[in-house]
Amino acid sequence: MISVSGNTIILHPDDLPTSWYNIVPDLPTPLPPPMDPEDGPSRLQQLGNIFSKGVLQQEMATDTYVKIPDEVRELYIQSGRPRPLIRAKRLEKKLNTPAKMYYKGEFYSPTGSHKVNTAIAQAYMAKKEGFERMATETGAGQWGTALAYACSLLDLELTVYWVRAASSWKAERFRLMQMYGADVHPSPSSRTEIGRSMLKEDPDHPGGLGLAISEAIEDVLNDDKAVYSLGSVLNHVLLHQTIIGLETKKQMELVDDYPDVVISCLGGGSNFGGLSIPFFRDKIKDGKDIKFVAAQSASAPNLNGEYRYDFGDYAEQTPLLKMCTLGHKEHFPPIKADGLRYHAAAPIISALRAGGYMDSMIYPADEDYVFQRAKIFVQTEGFVPAAESNYSIAAAIDEALECKESGEEKTILFNLSGHGFMDMHGFADILKLR
Ligand SMILES: Cc1ncc(COP(=O)(O)O)c(C=O)c1O
Known part of the structure; x- marks a missing residue:
């Protein structure tokens, strides 16, 4: 049912998980609930x-597992799930690193992410x-x-x-x-x-x-x-996205490997949470020694913000959520990876951050560094990432180069959250392509 061919680990559609994983009951401390502000109508x-x-x-939801409705599972399969996990052997060779690098192919998606x-x-x-x-x-x-x-x-x-x-x-x-x-x-x-x-x-x-x-x-x-409908930040969005990490766990088991480091870019937290939450479970419940790294832009490094109650939107129509936030009225300079330009991180991710369970890497807002790193990936692995996913690649390469220095044979897992076929103008601007 499951196959490993060369560098690519593929699950059969029958092996698509039947439930999403809800980390809320497993969090080390209860998740602070949404609240109403002191003024105005009840949000x-x-x-x-x-x-x-x-x-x-x-x-x-308070249950640890939430069943995926059959119709949704069918549509997941139609949209190309389960998605491949790929060992980045050519990238490893190029970097001359002893680290093993794996990326989850969320870019294999009809719309790109x-x-x-x-x-x-x-x-x-x-x-x-x-x-x-x-x-x-x-x-x-x-x-x-x-x-x-x-x-x-x-x-x-x-x-x-x-x-x-x-x-x-x-x-x-x-x-x-x-x-x-x-x-x-x-x-x-x-x-x-x-x-x-x-x-x-x-x-x-x-x-x-x-x-x-x-x-x-x-x-x-x-x-x-x-x-x-909101595409990130909230608990139910992260719940749905755990399909990424649940599949990945099965795929890593198949090659008898397990990540030492889990990396992804973070705007509101949905792709980072999607990949990492099933592994956070292992860290919290089973004491697994995993390092988690969220890659962010200096334009909006929300994980370095204060952990406090804030609104989710500019006009203050949402309830207050306890998040790592830079402030809902702040302006952030536009970047090519515009999906990373949000004032706050998801409450679940923020709680993990505040609890000391994860790190972040912040890359310069001119984006040259991350786009140069992405170019190495394009030339070794062949896939063109979304501008946001370039940050995951940059952090994974940085981690692999640290392993080269230290000689450590770590297993690095990162998420390629989207493809960049419609972002080529961004690559052209930053990398001065004609
Ligand atoms: C491809 C891709 N990756 C990552 C992100 C960042 O969002 P999130 O943190 O919710 O994954 C976005 C946001 O638009 C995106 O389009």
Whole structure:
């Protein structure tokens, strides 16, 4: 059922996990609950008007394993799951490192990234509950495309508020979302009150994820048939993404290996959490000695922010969540890896960070270092990563070069969260390609 061919470890669709893993009951200390701010209406009560019931139930799930509905599993398989785990032997050779490097191929996805894993689950619940339309934000555009794909398969309409700084140079991704039937608007837009007020302040406002979230929430609060969907940060999103790490554990078992280091880029935390959470379980419950590294941009190094209650969006429509945060009103300089430009990290990841369970690496905002590292990967492994995934590669290469210095034969596992076929303009700008 399972096969290892050369450097590639592949699971049969029958071996796709049947449940997602919920780390919340296994966390060393209870996860601080969402709260209402002192002023204004109850944001907690409003959640029922924003999210589907299914999503809210999963957000508060207390069971350790949550069954993946058969229809969702079927769609996972159609979207190319289980995805390969690849031993980066050519990269190892190029680096002349004694380390073993493995990467999970989340880029083997119809829309280009891991975001499909939660898009399918969320669209499935919205459809089941009779909603006709979904609305969302997107930064890199990968999440918007993933939800556009899921909505199109499940016959739902979709409105996307896309951070202007990224939408302005990703014309092909804009077209792909439209091909799936989504209605896409650069954010801030003139469709919402918060968008209009921002445009009044600055007609060329570059936008930001916190602001685009505010636009999408305002949109659904004005339409009973519409439901909001978030592509990162929240517990249910990380729950869906654990499919990545659960598959990877089976794949590593097959080659009788286990990671010493687990690495991924982190914006809100969904791909990092997806890969790492099943391994965090082993560290917390079984005392496994694993180092976890989240790769971030100096533009928005949210894991170095304060661990405190903060809003998830710019306009303060969400409840307060306890997160490592740089502040929901802060502006962050646009970067090519726009999916990493968010003010806070997921509550689950933030709790692990505050508990001393993980490290972070912060790379310069001019992005030359990470894109040069990604070029080495492209030339050895052959896959073109998404701009965000370049950060995972940079951190994995740095770790492998440390092993070269020390002579340690560590096993390094990293996530290739997406492909960059629609990000070539970003590569061209940073690497001065013609
Ligand atoms: C390909 C890819 N990787 C990573 C990220 C970062 O988000 P998260 O931290 O939720 O994985 C994004 C966000 O848009 C993305 O598109």
